Amino acid sequence: MKKILALLSLLVLQGCATQTSLYEWGSYESTVYKHFNNESPEAQIQILEKDVTAAAKNGKPLPPGFYAHLAFLYGKVGQPGKMNEMLALESSAFPEAIPFLKNARNGFKVAN
Numbered sequence: 876m877k878k879i880l881a882l883l884s885l886l887v888l889q890g891c892a893t894q895t896s897l898y899e900w901g902s903y904e905s906t907v908y909k910h911f912n913n914e915s916p917e918a919q920i921q922i923l924e925k926d927v928t929a930a931a932k933n934g935k936p937l938p939p940g941f942y943a944h945l946a947f948l949y950g951k952v953g954q955p956g957k958m959n960e961m962l963a964l965e966s967s968a969f970p971e972a973i974p975f976l977k978n979a980r981n982g983f984k985v986a987n
Contacts, residue, residue, distance in 0.1 A: 899935035901926030907944060916951040923948070939969050943976060953986040 903926060906919050923945045930937050946961030962980060966973050 898938040899930035899933055903941050916948045920948050950983055950985045955985045
């Protein structure tokens with residue numbers, strides 16, 4: 876009986892050890908943290924653009940909100956074209972976010 880329990884425990888632990896993330900998080904979480912601690916938008920853009928490249932290379936999608944965060948960073952540095960491009964990518968990846976993104980976009984002022 877003890878051997879069976881030990882074997883089951885091993886199988887359960889093995890199953891937990893092989894989980895992988897659905898999304899390519901890269902440095903997104905730490906970059907959002909830096910955003911709220913006033914790191915420059917330009918530095919955040921560079922970091923997140925590297926994550927976009929890594930996700931494409933690994934064939935994994937980026938997490939919800941990633942493109943939206945990048946879009947608003949582009950808006951802060953006065954690049955409305957890139958901002959709209961990133962919002963379109965977020966809308967395409969997560970269509971359920973479209974109403975939120977429209978409201979957020981309407982209330983956001985692009986820097987000059």
